[in-house]
Amino acid sequence: MEYFRVMGIEPRLQLDPLELQQTFYRRSRELHPDRFARAAKTQQDAALAESSLLNDAYRTLKDPVARTEYFLKEKGLDIATQGTKQVPPELLEEVFELNLLLEEAQGGPELEAAKERFETLLREADRELESLFPDAENQLPALRQLLNRRRYIANLVRDIHGHFSN
């Protein structure tokens, strides 16, 4: 859990965004290469490595989804290797209808409604995800399942948006 180490916090999924930002700023003051401009070369190199790790860590941890992916990966559950092409069974019917709409390649109120519907589903998935954070250690399989479902929905929303911007 390098990212949590370099931030100086215990590995956990429940994080307050503002608190995380303050931690990041505090650690930046300690590790940024600017602080080592007059130090020996070896220290400069170490600062460069640590501060780039810190920046990567903050970028990942401030986003709840990326944070969950990282957490699961460190726990040995790599979600990227899981099939994401697979339609979550409960969405089968709706996805089928959506694909028909997208293939017809026209907007209209039906596609508009589908956009609303899937954006709502995405928000719900995000809320559900965060509801699992406090007890993350005991919810690893549920988190993984939810992440895959969320990723599938996010891809659909992206496709719909792409359709609208064309």
Add this chain to the structure above:
Amino acid sequence: MGTFQIDFGDSPKERIIGIDLGTTNSLAAFQDLTGPEIIPTAEGGRIVPSVVSVGEDGAVLAGQAAKDQLKQRPRETVYSAKRFMGKGPDDIREELAFLPFSLASTPASAENNIIRLQVGPLAMTAPEISAHILAELKRNAEAYFGEPVTKAVVTVPAYFNDAQRQATKDAGRIAGLEVLRLVNEPTAAALAYGLDKRNQGVIAVYDLGGGTFDISILRIQDGIFEVLATNGDTHLGGDDIDKLLLEIALEDIASEWGFSVREDASAVETIRQAVIAAKEQLSFVPETQIDVDYQGRKYQRHLDRGLFDKLIAPVIERTVAPCRQCLKDAGLAPEQIDEVVLVGGSTRIPYVRKVVQQLFQAIPHTELNPDEVVALGAAVQAGILAGDVADTLLLDVTPLSLGIETMGGVVSKLIHRNSTIPASATEQFTTAVDGQTNVLIHVLQGERELVKDCRSLARFDLKGIPPMQAGLARIEVKFLIDANGILNVSAKDLRSGLEHSVEVKPSYGLTDEQVEAMILASIENAERDVRERQVREARVEADRILAAVEKARNSDAWLALDEAQQSAVQQAINELLLAYHGEDHLVIHAHMEKLDEATRSLAESMMNTAVASALKGTKI
């Protein structure tokens, strides 16, 4: 938790200056006890024009002295060299059609796409030209502080790519300056503004300079300047407006005078300076005229703000899309921007201010001189590095995504744009065929999906892989963008755990060997350049003295001198004029002193007349 003991050693603290290396003008500043201050030039000014001029013998002038040569010797004088930094021949072909410069017939190296401009007898790369401007700023700083200055923070447009940044660093090395940090111009401006202003808030910096446009959005909190997003166009600025006006004037002139002056570089430069003067006036008055007087021929054209605004609207419109994208990347709506800061000379134009105000729905800040604010910010960053500015820290981002070429000419992104720097990514590589001993990695910058639409940065060759079955080698490559926004690549053989060597072939840029050669050449030429400079300075001084004597000769005091005194003065003037056209500044100085001696009685006489007339006017 990793913490370091900071070891500063026993080395005494050396001064670090801040430099704004601009397209049109450059400035140097330093962090004083009370805040950042501009370092004056030798002539007592503040700005060093980014112009370099080469004499017939190859002696180089930079700054105001070079700018003074522009009209008379346009083919031997070069400006806006920043536009060529990190560029290849294909990038600038279009550009060259509008500028009086030509490419040297022999490219420095076809392999790494370096271009050289023919400036008088010299073929110079853009970093070499910039190095002369940096050296001028360095000399000014050394004269001001009375001690050597070898360390600097130099600013670059935020949207500069890796090659352009590297070229700027190279220019510093050639000039004998260790560039401790490259800082993005809009961020530097925020530093200059932010220090004594607000403790918290989100600000947008709109920076429209001579040749480049940047937009950056930052969150400021308790001394941390966190850049949220940046965008821009490294080919958009006041130069483009000049080009529009110049086109109009050239067409007018062709029809009025009955012939085109396009091929006459001296005429074009005269007209260019006239349209720039008109452009600058329109920022302060509602109407003006373009006024050209060239070899007895005159051209005048009335120009008002209404027409000017219409003309430049398409140019200024090009800044809008980058601003919108930047807001989007920062995840902010325009009304969430607390303050807007304007930077760059082109933001003096009222129409630009109007566009910015509409875009961000806020009245932009203009308290600091837009020409100086970037240099002042560079000085603040120098203060941060020196440990003099303790509470401030800048967290900047990389403007462009970094990726590697994969199968089918597709770019696989490793570090996304607007990532806080330093930023890194690691990737594992292996061999594709049995016995393969090297792997070539092509690194690119840009947002597009295909290799052909991105900017090639460099090719890295992992050499010396022991021959083995395909797919067995495991080399981990670390891509690291440092705090300057410059890519560093290192590789590790995961089987042996040893560092793996990487050979770098920059796509657009000088190799280390080329830079070393230029450093040597600049040291060799420095002596001659200094001599040339001393002669020029002596001539300026002589001009001043000759003008003063001429004025005195037309006064009553002259008549008070006897004939012998008068002829002694005349003799001294003639001798100074002879020395003036020679190439030895010591001789010029000697004759200035002689003239000074010869005019002593004249000066006394003038003083007496002045006192006499002053007394006459006084009623006791």
